[in-house]
Amino acid sequence: MINPAVALKLVHVISACVLLGSGVGIAFFMWMARRSADAAIIAAMAHAVVIADAVFTATAVITQPITGAALAGAMGFSLFEPWIVVSFALYLLVGACWLPVVWIQFRLRDIAEVARDAHAPLPARYHRLFRIWLILGWPAFAGVVAIFALMIAKPSL
DSSP, rough: OHHHHHHHHHHHHHHHHHHHHHHHHHHHHHHHHHHHHHHHHHHHHHHHHHHHIIIIIHHHHHHHHHHHHHHHOOOOOTTTTTHHHHHHHHHHHHHHHHHHHHHHOOOOHHHHHHHHTOOOOHHOOOOOOHHHHHHHHHHHHHHHHHHHHHHOOOOOO
């Protein structure tokens, strides 16, 4: 029989991997679709990305703080340990970047679908939103990596 704390840690680690992996995967496929400059390819990929974010990323976003807090308690850590407080602050920063990214992904999908259906090039608005999407992705990615480092090292800050 598996130890409940070990099961909790397993769920937390897998969820963290899903969060990081889905973020990197989504960024890669959106970037590659954009490079094609083909509205049909971009529309199809943005459609898949919206679904992937809802199924994978959102599930991990919900799972992480729940399992993290439970795991901290199971391991005897206070939620006020400095590295945990910094991790939660970074998590909020990541969320503050991710929420607009989700909205932008819906807009990018819609704009690409309109361009595809009209057999027209992507408008300037698409490129402007994509740049914002890309800019918001970097601090979110860096924040998740920093959280991984804090979870592994558990430094006394």
